[in-house]
Amino acid sequence: MVPDLDVVVGLWFGVPWGHMLGHRGLTHSLTFAVALGAVVTALAFRAPQWRGRRLTVWLFLALATASHGVLDAMNNAALGVAFFAPFDATRYFLPWRPIPVSPFAFRFFSARGWMVFQAELLMIWLPTAGIAMLASLARWRQDRPSSR
Ligand SMILES: [Zn+2]
Structure with missing residues (x-):
C-alpha cells in the first residue's frame, strides 16, 4: 500500500498527476x-534472530x-507506471490489462467499486490465497516430524 x-502526498503538495x-x-x-x-529490513529486522536472513527479507519486501x-500496469487506467524512475520517466503498461481501474476514495463504495472488488478478488486475491495455502501446506509437510 x-x-x-x-x-x-501529491494532493497535499499539488504535484501534477503525470x-x-x-x-x-x-x-x-x-x-x-x-x-x-532495504529501509524496512534495516529498521524492522535488526534483531539477532534475523542475522543471515536479512537478504531474503530484503528481496521479499x-x-x-x-x-x-x-x-x-495490468489495469485499464489512463496513467502507466514509471518502473524505471528516477532514471526514466516513461510510463508503462503491460500488454495484458484485464484488471479494471479502481474508483478513487469514497467512490469505491459504488456499483463500479463493487465490480472492481469482484474482479480483483477473482484475478488477484483468490489465486494469491491459493498459492499461500499451497506454500503453507508444503512448509507444514516439510517441518512435520517424520513418523518413521
Ligand atoms: Zn498504485
Whole structure:
C-alpha cells in the first residue's frame, strides 16, 4: 500500500498527476521497491534472530513492493507506471490489462467499486490465497516430524 501514498502526498503538495513524483511515478518504480525493502529490513529486522536472513527479507519486501507497480500496469487506467524512475520517466503498461481501474476514495463504495472488488478478488486475491495455502501446506509437510 505504501506506493499509493503518492496520491495523498501529491494532493497535499499539488504535484501534477503525470509528474515523476506524482501518482504511479517514483513510488511505483523498481528503485523505490529496492530502497523501501532495504529501509524496512534495516529498521524492522535488526534483531539477532534475523542475522543471515536479512537478504531474503530484503528481496521479499522489494518483490512485494514491486508487485504493486506490476499489478497497476495490468489495469485499464489512463496513467502507466514509471518502473524505471528516477532514471526514466516513461510510463508503462503491460500488454495484458484485464484488471479494471479502481474508483478513487469514497467512490469505491459504488456499483463500479463493487465490480472492481469482484474482479480483483477473482484475478488477484483468490489465486494469491491459493498459492499461500499451497506454500503453507508444503512448509507444514516439510517441518512435520517424520513418523518413521
Ligand atoms: Zn498504485
